[in-house]
Amino acid sequence: MLSLLLAAVVVAGSLESSARPAGDPVGPRRLASPFALPSGLPADTTRPRRVAVEYSDAYATRLTIHRVASYTMLPLFGAEYILGQRLLDHSSSTTRNQHAVVAGAMATLFGVNTITGVWNWWEGRNDENGRTRRTVHTVLMLAADAGFVATGVLANSASGSHDKALTHRNVAIGSMGIATIGTAIMWFWKD
Numbered sequence: 001m002l003s004l005l006l007a008a009v010v011v012a013g014s015l016e017s018s019a020r021p022a023g024d025p026v027g028p029r030r031l032a033s034p035f036a037l038p039s040g041l042p043a044d045t046t047r048p049r050r051v052a053v054e055y056s057d058a059y060a061t062r063l064t065i066h067r068v069a070s071y072t073m074l075p076l077f078g079a080e081y082i083l084g085q086r087l088l089d090h091s092s093s094t095t096r097n098q099h100a101v102v103a104g105a106m107a108t109l110f111g112v113n114t115i116t117g118v119w120n121w122w123e124g125r126n127d128e129n130g131r132t133r134r135t136v137h138t139v140l141m142l143a144a145d146a147g148f149v150a151t152g153v154l155a156n157s158a159s160g161s162h163d164k165a166l167t168h169r170n171v172a173i174g175s176m177g178i179a180t181i182g183t184a185i186m187w188f189w190k191d
Contacts, residue, residue, distance in 0.1 A: 050128060051126070053124070053126050053127040055123060055124065055127075056123065059120055059123050059124070062116040062119055062120050063116070063120055065112065065116050066112075066113055066116040066117055066120065069109055069112050069113050069116075070113060070183060070186075072105075072109055073106075073109060073113075073179065073183060074180070074183075076102060076105055076106050076109060077106075077176045077179075077180070079102050080099065080102045080103060080106060080172070080176075081172075081173070081176070083095060083098050083099040083102060084099060084169055084172065085169075087099055087165070088162075088165060088166075088169065091159075096159075103152070103155070106148065107148070107152070110144075110145055110148060113141070114141070114142070114145055117137075117138060117141060118138065118142075121134055121135070121138045129191060130191040133185060133186070133189050133191060136182075136185055137182050137183075137185050137186050140178055140179070140181055140182030140185070141179060141182045141183075143178050144175045144176075144178040144179035144182060147171060147172075147174055147175030147178060148172070148175045150171050150175075151168060151171045151172040151175055154167055154168040154171055155168055
């Protein structure tokens with residue numbers, strides 16, 4: 001009986017060792033030093049070098065325009081919110097005109113920043129440094145653009161109905177929130 005048990009252990013051990021590649025240690029792999037390569041890799045294995053990405057001079061110009069214009073975004077949001085609230089509380093032609101002027105300024109700002117931002121995003125698409133951050137920012141700002149277009153479409157019917165005016169305001173506030181998050185990502189998320 002003992003010889004049968006001993007034979008089973010020997011056979012099981014030989015099957016286990018033949019299932020592993022030659023030279024593979026039993027148990028977890030341990031490195032000889034913190035700088036050693038795992039034993040399965042050749043000694044000359046290196047990481048591929050990153051490809052240098054060259055930006056045009058126009059990229060820097062567009063980036064400067066984009067940044068300077070983006071500093072006007074939050075003050076415009078504040079002014080537009082206050083004017084919109086005044087329109088909801090007591091509508092007047094003066095407030096309506098001011099609201100329209102600030103809305104036009106916001107449309108201009110987002111037009112300029114969409115053109116410069118998307119152009120620079122496309123030119124920098126091959127640069128791995130900060131690519132995720134730039135892409136998230138781009139997607140959020142394009143979503144905010146779409147929201148502001150919807151806000152403008154809703155503005156035509158907002159003057160005739162309080163409920164439609166509230167819908168116009170809520171879509172505008174949502175778009176402002178998305179744009180603020182997209183901007184904050186560029187200000188605070190550093191790679």
